[in-house]
Amino acid sequence: xxxxxxxxxxxxxxxxxxxxxxxxxxxxxxxxxxxxxxxxxxxxxxxxxxxxxxxxxxxxxxxxxxxxxxxxxxxxxxxxxxxxxxxxxxxxxxxxxxxxxxxxxxxxxxxxxxxxxxxxxxxxxxxxxxxxxxxxxxxxxxxxxxxxxxxxxxxxxxxxxxxxxxxxxxxxxxxxxxxxxxxxxxxxxxxxxxxxxxxxxxxxxxxxxxxxxxxxxxxxxxxxxxxxxxxxxxxxxxxxxxxxxxxxxxxxxxxxxxxxxxxxxxxxxxxxxxxxxxxxxxxxxxxxxxxxxxxxxxxxxxxxxxxxxxxxxxxxxxxxxxxxxxxxxxxxxxxxxxxxxxxxxxxxxxxxxxxxxxxxxxxxxxxxxxxxxxxxxxxxxxxxxxxxxxxxxxxxxxxxxxxxxxxxxxxxxxxx
Amino acid sequence: xxxxxxxxxxxxxxxxxxxxxxxxxxxxxxxxxxxxxxxxxxxxxxxxxxxxxxxxxxxxxxxxxxxxxxxxxxxxxxxxxxxxxxxxxxxxx
Numbered sequence: 202x203x204x205x206x207x208x209x210x211x212x213x214x215x216x217x218x219x220x221x222x223x224x225x226x227x228x229x230x231x232x233x234x235x236x237x238x239x240x241x242x243x244x245x246x247x248x249x250x251x252x253x254x255x256x257x258x259x260x261x262x263x264x265x266x267x268x269x270x271x272x273x274x275x276x277x278x279x280x281x282x283x284x285x286x287x288x289x290x291x292x293x294x295x296x297x298x299x300x301x302x303x304x305x306x307x308x309x310x311x312x313x314x315x316x317x318x319x320x321x322x323x324x325x326x327x328x329x330x331x332x333x334x335x336x337x338x339x340x341x342x343x344x345x346x347x348x349x350x351x352x353x354x355x356x357x358x359x360x361x362x363x364x365x366x367x368x369x370x371x372x373x374x375x376x377x378x379x380x381x382x383x384x385x386x387x388x389x390x391x392x393x394x395x396x397x398x399x400x401x402x403x404x405x406x407x408x409x410x411x412x413x414x415x416x417x418x419x420x421x422x423x424x425x426x427x428x429x430x431x432x433x434x435x436x437x438x439x440x441x442x443x444x445x446x447x448x449x450x451x452x453x454x455x456x457x458x459x460x461x462x463x464x465x466x467x468x469x470x471x472x473x474x475x476x477x478x479x480x481x482x483x484x485x486x487x488x489x490x491x492x493x494x495x496x497x498x499x500x501x502x503x504x505x506x507x508x509x510x511x512x513x514x515x516x517x518x519x520x521x522x523x524x525x526x527x528x529x530x531x532x533x534x535x536x537x538x539x540x541x542x543x544x545x546x547x548x549x550x551x552x553x554x555x556x557x558x559x560x561x562x563x564x565x566x567x568x569x570x571x572x573x574x575x576x577x578x579x580x581x582x583x584x585x586x587x588x589x590x591x592x593x594x595x596x597x598x599x600x601x602x603x604x605x606x607x608x609x610x611x612x613x614x615x616x617x
Numbered sequence: 618x619x620x621x622x623x624x625x626x627x628x629x630x631x632x633x634x635x636x637x638x639x640x641x642x643x644x645x646x647x648x649x650x651x652x653x654x655x656x657x658x659x660x661x662x663x664x665x666x667x668x669x670x671x672x673x674x675x676x677x678x679x680x681x682x683x684x685x686x687x688x689x690x691x692x693x694x695x696x697x698x699x700x701x702x703x704x705x706x707x708x709x710x
Contacts, residue, residue, distance in 0.1 A: 441667070452663070452664065454657075454662050456665050502619070504690050512618050512632050
């Protein structure tokens with residue numbers, strides 16, 4: 202891999218940018234790998250990267266049925282934060298946030314991580330009580346968080362409506378200053394390039410159609426490009442987790458739902474932070490291109506169609522206009538949906554399974570993007586050591602039998 | 618938006634309805650006889666298929682009655698809707 206630097210930019214500019222090498226190879230699959238990762242999204246690529254980097258596994262392939270980063274990695278609203286309520290969840294997301302903070306240097310790829318802060322608004326007395334509780338819980342876990350008043354919000358975010366006469370007046374917010382946004386495509390490309398440099402085979406256009414087992418142990422997978430044997434298989438396919446689980450005869454506590462988002466026409470800089478509201482239900486930031494990036498709630502029904510119902514978007518726009526009346530004339534450019542895998546407790550599953558050598562990383566629901574590096578880091582540990590790291594031990598599949606659920610519906614910020 | 622046929626009220630907009638998740642799940646007759654894993658399977662695990670799905674809807678802004686819908690989870694096309702009376706259960710007589 203040729204290192205990206207200011208010098209390489211200059212050198213390639215002098216040769217009219219004709220000599221850039223490809224960021225990752227496109228190899229044909231080998232017959233056998235030590236570890237197969239099914240799913241070439243951010244989480245899968247991060248898993249492969251940390252497997253190679255931290256655990257010295259060299260014979261790894263990532264199988265992607267479409268193109269890398271073409272699923273939820275390219276369909277989210279790019280928000281990164283770690284201000285979850287419960288210790289188990291907040292430590293996992295905080296691990297991820299710490300990795301984000303050094304990720305561009307680590308990958309030698311600019312993921313454009315911008316710590317512009319995230320405001321979670323409170324509109325009722327109970328909202329504010331919950332916010333204070335969550336902020337205190339965060340600080341006890343060493344995570345930066347503060348409670349800010351409506352007046353502070355009005356000063357920090359010029360166009361937000363903090364009038365007490367609003368239908369749902371803003372009473373305050375929690376603010377995590379280290380939170381922010383990252384460039385989602387760059388995350389997939391950066392992890393792919395860095396993993397490829399460590400010898401990981403990234404195989405696109407390769408759909409897994411079956412999971413082969415023998416005597417309770419995984420032996421490989423059937424794909425659209427033939428049978429591939431493997432000692433271990435890690436499945437991280439977001440909305441399609443139940444489909445892959447069914448191939449191995451497993452059932453998961455997951456429902457797949459469409460989650461929609463949309464962007465506006467590009468505007469001059471107007472919003473330099475991220476604003477989220479559980480109560481009126483919308484979240485918004487502005488991309489570097491100037492588009493307002495707006496996220497909605499999930500559609501109620503099970504769906505794999507990567508699109509949702511229009512009234513869900515309409516509801517979100519009502520919330521955004523309530524918060525920012527100034528945006529009422531902004532035209533929307535495009536909308537899309539991704540398929541999110543929702544768990545009953547709004548927390549992920551990073552776990553071994555009853556089948557030896559088969560691991561699942563799923564259930565991230567509406568909040569997976571922020572966890573990309575941490576999820577890959579923890580999943581890589583789980584696969585390499587065949588046991589969970591203490592950070593993801595609470596997120597075992599077993600918790601649904603033991604009853605030790607981690608209820609993060611409040612901090613998940615997207616209604617399920 | 619889905620156009621959903623309530624068996625009692627006819628075709629109505631999706632916004633009148635509440636979703637009830639996977640249909641056809643029977644509450645175990647004797648929960649005490651189940652292992653924790655079996656109870657967890659009933660409580661949490663779902664088939665979540667990609668394709669044909671049997672599900673429950675409630676006409677919460679209308680007649681407030683529950684009914685069953687057969688819907689495709691990829692095309693979202695609704696094949697049919699039916700009351701939950703035993704006589705109308707698909708695949709049963």
